[in-house]
Amino acid sequence: MAKQISDLKLGILGGGQLGRMLIQEAINYNLTTLVLDPDTDAPCKHIANYFECGSITDFDTVYKFGKKADIITIEIEKVNIEALDQLEKEGKKVYPQARVIRLIQDKGVQKQFFKENDIPTAPFQLVNTKEDIINSTLPFPYILKQRKDGYDGKGVMRINSFADIDNAFDAPCLIEELVDFEKEIAVIVSRNANGDVKTFPMVEMEFNAEANLVEFLISPSTYPDAVQEKAETIAKNIAAALNVTGILAVEMFITRNGDILVNELAPRPHNSGHHTIEGNYVSQFEQLIRSVFNLPLGDTRSINNAVMINLLGEKGHDGVAVYKGLEKIMAIDGVYIHLYGKKYTKPFRKMGHITIVDQNREAAVEKANYIKNTLKVIS
Known part of the structure; x- marks a missing residue:
């Protein structure tokens, strides 16, 4: 006999408000929820069936946590992809799939995916150093985005002139045309x-x-x-x-x-x-x-x-x-x-x-x- 949804354990990487609202819906399905989050006071702490305080970017922590669940999902993209890859190889269901999270974690790769699949997006260039930014052919003003770890408005800045480049992110970035x-x-x-x-x-x-x-x-x-x-x-x-x-x-x-x-x-x-x-x-x-x-x-x-x-x-x-x-x-x-x-x-x-x-x-x-x-x- 196939397992019912209420027999399965849903593992959630991240215990913030998105996880909290997901659990509030999961309760209606009698789902068992497991949450991993680095914050001891995470919003999910008191409503998950199982809460573990630990890093969502550490391979061993994510891997061991994932072994406890039947299906693993995320509420934040900054998670350890290698651990999710390994869990998938061992038969765990990871949704969204690890390869999708990997692509979306990097805004540069995400932009290249748009280009390769004829998805309309603003013109862009990938840059690794401030010198690359200076040599860019995109006209001012333009938007500079860190390729990784930017979220909730962080890791994004507008570059109006060469003077702004002094304060630009010193990390791999993408620059894209300012959209009117x-x-x-x-x-x-x-x-x-x-x-x-x-x-x-x-x-x-x-x-x-x-x-x-x-x-x-x-x-x-x-x-x-x-x-x-x-x-x-x-x-x-x-x-x-x-x-x-x-x-x-x-x-x-x-x-x-x-x-x-x-x-x-x-x-x-x-x-x-x-x-x-x-x-x-x-x-x-x-x-x-x-x-x-x-x-x-x-x-x-x-x-x-x-x-x-x-x-x-x-x-x-x-x-x-x-x-x-x-x-x-x-x-x-x-x-x-x-x-x-x-x-x-x-x-x-x-x-x-x-x-x-x-x-x-x-x-x-x-x-x-x-x-x-x-x-x-x-x-």
Whole structure:
């Protein structure tokens, strides 16, 4: 008799808020969850069936942890790939596959993958030294990105002139043409081992320019159907080219002349899909479970208009978190609060998110603006 989903153990590398929200969905399936994270106070600590404090980048630690699970997934890309490779060779199911994580860990390799598979993206060059940057043929201004370890807005800078190169990253990087975009958009695509594929409706994003993080997300998009279908087709094509199992967030730009360019990929649950918990028939977290256990994929349609706000730590505050204005926003209809269980706040740290669901799109945006100005994470 084949094992049921509730007989299998899901190992999660990383115990942050993405893992926490994944476990909250996994509980509905009676899944046993195992988490590895280096933080003794990780958000997953108290809700995982098994929590281990240890390095997710150390071969032995990841390998030994993986042996305890039936299926292994990630909530952050910076993990030990060699250990996952070895676990796959020994018959463990690793989703997304180790080869996919390896490709996405390196933004330079990721960009080359786009080029080789005719996926539209901004022109780029790979550089290893500051001298390479000086000799670049791309016109100023352009964007400089570290090839590895950049996330949540880190490892990215704008280069306006030769003077800025003095402060450039001294590590392998890629430089890419500055895109004159009208809107940043994202599509999350899911794919199970059978090759069944579904996309969530395209969303529009507003970024916090100072933190370089998504601050505001609106779903569904109001762009014409043809634009949305094009973005979703690009996401499906990427998932197929990668032959990935799991979910993949595809971040894109819509340029002022109407082109769609792919910016970056994330092979895991993503900030651009948090609204799906209340705003869609299936959430990105449940869809990940369905994908990695090779179950039928869920209904990704939007139920209603949803606006998601990232709750970031306030500038100048570093210490035990206090949520100022929480009761005021709880008095508003259609507001869903997600706090991530992080005891300490610091400037721009992701402390939670708020989703506003409303039949009226303008009303949802109005509520979101009020919440943005009312709810503050201080110390």
